[in-house]
Amino acid sequence: MASGAPVRPLRADARRNRERLLAVAEEVFAAKGTGASTEEIARQAGVGIGTVFRHFPTKEALLAAVFLGRFERLGEQARALSTAAEPGPAFFEFFTLVVDQAPAKNAFADAMEQAGVDVQGVTSGIAGELTAALEELLGRAQAVGAVRADLGVAELKALLVGASRAVEFAGDREACARTLAVFVDGMRPTGG
Amino acid sequence: MASGAPVRPLRADARRNRERLLAVAEEVFAAKGTGASTEEIARQAGVGIGTVFRHFPTKEALLAAVFLGRFERLGEQARALSTAAEPGPAFFEFFTLVVDQAPAKNAFADAMEQAGVDVQGVTSGIAGELTAALEELLGRAQAVGAVRADLGVAELKALLVGASRAVEFAGDREACARTLAVFVDGMRPTGG
DNA sequence: CTAGAATCGGAGTTGTGACTCCGATTACAC
DNA sequence: GTGTAATCGGAGTCACAACTCCGATTCTAG
Incomplete structure (x- = not known):
């Protein structure tokens, strides 16, 4: 039931990016609807697209x-x-x-x-x-x-x-x- | 205000297709949301994609x-x-x-x-x-x-x-x- | 029936957006 | 400070959907 991997804590920059992405995504989705592109979110969050997909597959x-x-x-x-x-x-x-x-x-x-x-x-x-x-x-x-x-x-x-x-x-x-x-x-x- | 072109009546088959398209489109949009593709509508209406775009640009x-x-x-x-x-x-x-x-x-x-x-x-x-x-x-x-x-x-x-x-x-x-x-x-x- | 215009069909074009990949970069342990 | 593993960035791939184009087909006036 509980997942096996112990999940070591994220590196500081990774955690920052993750949180920032969530905040920006909430804003963008609210403003432009769920059709908003991931690229838009990446840009507004100031990260690359790769980073978005690293955190959210x-x-x-x-x-x-x-x-x-x-x-x-x-x-x-x-x-x-x-x-x-x-x-x-x-x-x-x-x-x-x-x-x-x-x-x-x-x-x-x-x-x-x-x-x-x-x-x-x-x-x-x-x-x-x-x-x-x-x-x-x-x-x-x-x-x-x-x-x-x-x-x-x-x-x-x-x-x-x-x-x-x-x-x-x-x-x-x-x-x-x-x-x-x-x-x-x-x-x-x-x-x- | 009234448009100038006298708009001659559509050919019988064209009018049939137009009505059929409207009916099918209403159904499909209702069922699958407005994201449904025009191809899907064309297929269900039994016409080609070209016909859809002829009637609705x-x-x-x-x-x-x-x-x-x-x-x-x-x-x-x-x-x-x-x-x-x-x-x-x-x-x-x-x-x-x-x-x-x-x-x-x-x-x-x-x-x-x-x-x-x-x-x-x-x-x-x-x-x-x-x-x-x-x-x-x-x-x-x-x-x-x-x-x-x-x-x-x-x-x-x-x-x-x-x-x-x-x-x-x-x-x-x-x-x-x-x-x-x-x-x-x-x-x-x-x-x- | 025939000419010819209106219409049809669907392969092809174009644009967009999700997702991948890997060299460059950065944080952390020691 | 240094090694190294985690993370980043963004060019490139792939799929899909809107829309175009033109030869094939069908309707209708005569």
């Missing part, structure tokens, strides 16, 4: 690494908010938070769909943690009656993706706010 | 033609429903209708964003009609108090795109229904 691997990082951070945020005193506001804060980071999140959905990659597979470990954190956050909010009871984590994920798309499409800030309000109100319990 | 033009057709049909459906006796149910029926046709609709959003094409420009005429029909449909539903008053056509479009994405992501039919319910309830008037 395929473009898909690079994408996966970027999304894994994003998932990790989302999971942390969700966990942090899931211990908040008021589960209701915490839940909606998280929702808004994710949607505000929409561009990168959409790049994620795009990539996974287009590449035909198995989302559950590639990101299984981290995604599992994220799912658990979402479950906690959602469950608590439902327990205090802040969120309708007929929603599960699957629906929540779908709504996160949909909301990200929607606000990206809405344009100006006020339209975004009104659009987001529909999601928020729609997730509240029906009929009081 | 670029791939982008083919995409635009497909979406124009879709917009046209949506506009018709919206217009038909906008004269219904009960504006509220008519509005929500239209919303559901569009979302059920999600795949193709998403292909639209993808293409326009990725290609960097000006949506308003390419589809201006038809999109204008669609917008007008949406406005009518929305306005009537709001007038009878079936839909919250703070939504405009821009928000409605964003919600249509977002909902399409969301249900596409949701997976099984029941999750889709619960997800859609969030949209529907969220668009209803608040506190009333």
